[in-house]
Amino acid sequence: MSVYLISDTHFGDEAIIRYEKWPxxxxxxxxxxFVHTWNQTIMxxxxxxxxxxxxxxxxxxTKDILDQLCGHKYLIMGNHDRHLSIxxxxxxxxxxxxxxxxxxxxxxxxxxxxxxxxxxMPYVNIFGHVHGNPNYKDVSPCGYCACGERNNxxxxxxxxxxxxxxxxxxxxxxx
Numbered sequence: 001m002s003v004y005l006i007s008d009t010h011f012g013d014e015a016i017i018r019y020e021k022w023p024x025x026x027x028x029x030x031x032x033x034f035v036h037t038w039n040q041t042i043m044x045x046x047x048x049x050x051x052x053x054x055x056x057x058x059x060x061x062t063k064d065i066l067d068q069l070c071g072h073k074y075l076i077m078g079n080h081d082r083h084l085s086i087x088x089x090x091x092x093x094x095x096x097x098x099x100x101x102x103x104x105x106x107x108x109x110x111x112x113x114x115x116x117x118x119x120x121m122p123y124v125n126i127f128g129h130v131h132g133n134p135n136y137k138d139v140s141p142c143g144y145c146a147c148g149e150r151n152n153x154x155x156x157x158x159x160x161x162x163x164x165x166x167x168x169x170x171x172x173x174x175x
Contacts, residue, residue: 004041004048004071004155007112007128007146009034010080011055011065020131022149035068037154042071048155051128051146052078052112059084059092066093076102078112078129108162117142119172124165141168
């Protein structure tokens, strides 16, 4: 069993494809690619944290998509997920649903929006929300952006993300 992370899938959102200049013809092209990529990466026994902004489709269509995706799915709700309740998201297919950031392994904060972090804090932050915004690095000594487009629409292995952050931290003088 492995743990993976992704954020900001925005299923069914034609506007985000144009706005963020995603390389897909339309939301159906994106969805076909995404489901294939997900299931090539995630095994049925794996856990995956989705850090928000899942879908702009209705409950039934979103459930149909989630039913196609392998793994035990957990949601940290994003700003585009709040139109549904925690119970709705459970019914759609997430085993665990959080409406706030989650601390895992005692030092990794998973959140939809980036949290303020410094090297003096005992935490790092894995987040989404910022899409291609150049003001945020893909990886830094304090965090990692798990937005789909920054990771070729592929869920990323949690251990690999932690290794990247540790490498960034070790490259700093005096750390």
